[in-house]
Amino acid sequence: MAAGLGLDATGVDLAANALRTAGDKAHARGRAVRFLRHDARRLGELGEVFDTVLDCGLFHIFDGENRAAYVAALRAAVPAGGRYFMLGFSDRQQGEWGRVHKLTRVEIEAAFADGLRVDSIEPSTIEIATDSDGIQAWLVERNANRRSPCRDRAAQPVPRPALQALLQQGPPPRPAPPWSFGEW
Numbered sequence: 001m002a003a004g005l006g007l008d009a010t011g012v013d014l015a016a017n018a019l020r021t022a023g024d025k026a027h028a029r030g031r032a033v034r035f036l037r038h039d040a041r042r043l044g045e046l047g048e049v050f051d052t053v054l055d056c057g058l059f060h061i062f063d064g065e066n067r068a069a070y071v072a073a074l075r076a077a078v079p080a081g082g083r084y085f086m087l088g089f090s091d092r093q094q095g096e097w098g099r100v101h102k103l104t105r106v107e108i109e110a111a112f113a114d115g116l117r118v119d120s121i122e123p124s125t126i127e128i129a130t131d132s133d134g135i136q137a138w139l140v141e142r143n144a145n146r147r148s149p150c151r152d153r154a155a156q157p158v159p160r161p162a163l164q165a166l167l168q169q170g171p172p173p174r175p176a177p178p179w180s181f182g183e184w
């Protein structure tokens with residue numbers, strides 16, 4: 001997505017097969033993307049910072065200590081002025097979805113109640129191949145400004161409407177519902 005907007009992009013996943021699929025897709029689209037096999041709960045160990053982090057379908061996998069570790073990793077990897085966008089399963093979605101934790105607005109706010117700002121939590125959908133209604137989701141925007149907005153450093157701006165349009169596209173069609181969680 002970010003590469004499609006002309007930005008330097010890094011894709012992180014723990015599963016080699018997920019990275020292969022993403023790599024094939026980037027190649028087919030002629031996008032230059034760096035892919036890393038890495039645990040998102042340990043993003044800080046990369047020793048890098050990211051102006052924008054896009055999370056489609058990861059946050060809702062974690063709860064308890066894993067969620068806290070992921071949020072701490074985001075805090076380390078997204079500097080003041082950076083942004084975090086998350087698209088995750090909502091508690092509005094009916095039925096069971098394996099390892100996914102359906103998120104309430106309250107628990108999203110609680111997870112990020114660390115002095116950093118949650119700018120918006122909006123009802124949204126994740127498109128999937130097996131159901132034209134898609135999955136009921138939350139689209140969350142978090143701004144890592146710790147002081148006044150947009151002062152600390154020149155983060156590469158991502159045009160918000162374009163980003164939202166890309167997020168709404170959801171994952172590419174896959175044969176089995178809802179996803180394969182890979183070989184990790």
Ligand SMILES: C[S@@+](CC[C@H](N)C(=O)[O-])C[C@H]1O[C@@H](n2cnc3c(N)ncnc32)[C@H](O)[C@@H]1O
Binds near residue numbers: 014018057180182
């Ligand atoms: C629901 S899929 C979403 C994949 C992709 N973002 C998409 O929208 O198609 C969740 C992905 O999170 C990856 N994952 C799970 N735990 C992870 C972790 N600790 N660190 C990095 N990736 C992880 C899984 O391997 C899987 O590819």
